[in-house]
Amino acid sequence: MSEASHGLGGLKYDPRKKERPQELNVFLALVVIVVAFELIGRLFLGDSFLFNTRENVDTLFNNQRLSIIILQVSIVGIIALGVTQVIITGGIDLSSGSIVGVTAMVTMSFAQTAMVNGNPNPKAIFGEGLMDLPILVPVLVGLACGLAAGFINGALIAYTRIPPFIATLGMMVTARGAAKWWSKGNPISFPTEQYAAIGQGMNPVLIFMALAILFHCVMTYTRYGKHCYAIGSNEAAARMSGINVNAHKVLVYTIAGMLAALAAVVLSSRNLTAQAGMGVMYELDAIAMAVIGGVSLAGGRGSILGTVLGALIFGVIISGFTFLKLDAYYQEMVKGVIIVAAVVLDQWRQRGRVRG
Amino acid sequence: MDDIVLETRGLTKRYGGVHALEDANFILRKGEHVAVVGDNGAGKSTFVRQITAVEQKSAGQIFFDGREVNFAGPLEAREAGIETVFQTLALADDLDVPSNLFLGRELFRFRLGPFSILDRKAMRERTLEALKTTAVKIPNVDNPIRNMSGGQRQCVSIARTAAFASKLVIMDEPTAALGVQETAQVENIIRGLKERGVPLVLISHNLRQVIELVDRIVVFRRGRIVASLRKDETDGNDIVSYITGVKGGQDAA
Numbered sequence: 001m002s003e004a005s006h007g008l009g010g011l012k013y014d015p016r017k018k019e020r021p022q023e024l025n026v027f028l029a030l031v032v033i034v035v036a037f038e039l040i041g042r043l044f045l046g047d048s049f050l051f052n053t054r055e056n057v058d059t060l061f062n063n064q065r066l067s068i069i070i071l072q073v074s075i076v077g078i079i080a081l082g083v084t085q086v087i088i089t090g091g092i093d094l095s096s097g098s099i100v101g102v103t104a105m106v107t108m109s110f111a112q113t114a115m116v117n118g119n120p121n122p123k124a125i126f127g128e129g130l131m132d133l134p135i136l137v138p139v140l141v142g143l144a145c146g147l148a149a150g151f152i153n154g155a156l157i158a159y160t161r162i163p164p165f166i167a168t169l170g171m172m173v174t175a176r177g178a179a180k181w182w183s184k185g186n187p188i189s190f191p192t193e194q195y196a197a198i199g200q201g202m203n204p205v206l207i208f209m210a211l212a213i214l215f216h217c218v219m220t221y222t223r224y225g226k227h228c229y230a231i232g233s234n235e236a237a238a239r240m241s242g243i244n245v246n247a248h249k250v251l252v253y254t255i256a257g258m259l260a261a262l263a264a265v266v267l268s269s270r271n272l273t274a275q276a277g278m279g280v281m282y283e284l285d286a287i288a289m290a291v292i293g294g295v296s297l298a299g300g301r302g303s304i305l306g307t308v309l310g311a312l313i314f315g316v317i318i319s320g321f322t323f324l325k326l327d328a329y330y331q332e333m334v335k336g337v338i339i340v341a342a343v344v345l346d347q348w349r350q351r352g353r354v355r356g
Numbered sequence: 357m358d359d360i361v362l363e364t365r366g367l368t369k370r371y372g373g374v375h376a377l378e379d380a381n382f383i384l385r386k387g388e389h390v391a392v393v394g395d396n397g398a399g400k401s402t403f404v405r406q407i408t409a410v411e412q413k414s415a416g417q418i419f420f421d422g423r424e425v426n427f428a429g430p431l432e433a434r435e436a437g438i439e440t441v442f443q444t445l446a447l448a449d450d451l452d453v454p455s456n457l458f459l460g461r462e463l464f465r466f467r468l469g470p471f472s473i474l475d476r477k478a479m480r481e482r483t484l485e486a487l488k489t490t491a492v493k494i495p496n497v498d499n500p501i502r503n504m505s506g507g508q509r510q511c512v513s514i515a516r517t518a519a520f521a522s523k524l525v526i527m528d529e530p531t532a533a534l535g536v537q538e539t540a541q542v543e544n545i546i547r548g549l550k551e552r553g554v555p556l557v558l559i560s561h562n563l564r565q566v567i568e569l570v571d572r573i574v575v576f577r578r579g580r581i582v583a584s585l586r587k588d589e590t591d592g593n594d595i596v597s598y599i600t601g602v603k604g605g606q607d608a609a
Contacts, residue, residue: 223471
């Protein structure tokens with residue numbers, strides 16, 4: 001390399017200037033936080049955060065805690081995968097939590113079973129003809145909800161040129177209203193056994209991981225991913241280069257909407273019920289996971305891997321607070337601080353960018 | 357007539373009452389390198405913006421590649437074969453060099469609509485090739501453009517233009533913000549284009565550069581073309597007197 005760096009024109013290249021991959025920094029942060037909880041636990045509580053301390057269980061790690069850490073972030077994590085793509089294109093999606101709400105209501109209506117313990121379903125939304133449907137029906141109806149909401153978001157942003165913040169804020173309020181209107185505020189319950197099975201056990205984790213791998217590949221190896229980064233990096237240049245920026249934005253928000261819908265299916269299945277208030281604030285948690293994972297709100301930078309690590313940090317912190325037996329109030333307060341801190345860090349990184 | 361690549365007849369652009377460009381008649385022949393010079397506000401950039409359809413002309417005709425053209429936008433001009441290096445860089449800072457070179461015209465290993473799989477290896481190889489033919493030296497093409505100096509970024513921008521250009525290259529002040537060595541590198545790229553027979557319209561303030569590089573110099577003054585000078589029949593003083601209006605009160609082609 002040193003030979004090439006003194007070529008014609010004397011353009012120099014300093015290998016030390018090459019940045020550490022952002023994901024590595026996030027991973028180190030994750031390790032530091034885990035170690036911190038471990039130390040605090042050992043010093044003040046006489047208990048281990050990470051390792052098994054019960055004698056009747058024969059494992060090295062505290063598997064129960066580890067599975068809770070990942071389980072509690074997987075459903076919001078699914079949303080965060082879509083939000084990551086939106087933020088990389090330089091946008092923002094505030095509507096995902098509300099899309100979860102309305103999709104959960106609609107999907108659960110199509111997933112109900114006719115007979116509950118020998119009695120007719122007391123929460124029935126539709127007549128007999130639309131009950132005990134094959135599992136595919138509610139899932140497809142749910143995805144269609146997300147697709148429609150995401151498509152409207154994307155079309156508004158691409159073709160009316162209103163800021164993504166406003167368009168998705170409108171969707172956030174509207175979709176939440178629709179969720180309440182759907183059953184006049186009543187919860188919808190008693191799904192078929194098949195539907196109830198979707199979100200049980202560690203299924204949410206498996207679904208989250210499978211989608212994360214899928215979208216990691218999509219963002220890294222396909223034209224779609226490349227154009228997401230290009231648009232977020234320099235939209236005018238992307239347009240000049242012949243990328244159909246408008247169509248791409250519609251696609252990105254549509255995919256984000258469908259991922260939120262998928263999260264709604266998993267969530268409603270796991271809870272065996274749907275309520276209009278489901279998914280409140282999920283959009284902010286999802287954005288926080290992405291930002292903590294190094295996705296830049298300025299667009300163009302970040303990755304699915306980063307967001308997965310960000311989600312893990314999120315989960316570790318929540319579990320850590322429970323482990324330290326701190327009140328839930330503190331959790332929320334600290335969550336807010338972490339989000340702001342992550343954005344401040346991002347700003348510093350932006351300022352540190354090398355310009356010639 | 358056959359060897360004319362680009363011709364404008366009576367090309368005119370007005371912004372409200374301001375006549376930025378007035379009755380420009382211009383001819384560029386195959387393989388020819390022409391410089392466009394003139395004072396600030398003389399109409400050079402306006403002239404280029406009409407050809408590349410960044411703006412729509414007020415009057416006149418443009419002929420490109422043997423037929424009259426009316427491009428709706430810069431994209432159409434690019435598809436027709438006019439590659440332009442703009443004063444403002446059209447690069448995506450967060451992407452590496454191959455991604456920038458192939459932005460909007462990626463190579464694929466497997467086609468699947470928007471989810472087509474990129475052929476990153478082929479794009480990287482062809483990037484290295486393109487950098488070689490354009491004599492651009494970028495130490496590490498896998499770095500995001502953001503980490504490069506202004507000169508390196510400009511070189512990537514120019515390499516992109518030069519690598520894909522076959523019919524016409526337009527450069528608007530390509531060395532305005534560059535240091536001495538970086539300028540030398542850009543000038544080398546331009547010489548490479550000449551060797552490959554790619555025609556060029558070069559807007560520049562740098563008369564030394566212009567006389568060294570091009571075949572013909574077209575002088576703009578107050579929105580009009582006032583002179584078209586062959587390189588071997590002119591010198592710096594001559595060009596300056598046309599630019600400042602000491603010579604050439606009359607329109608020329």
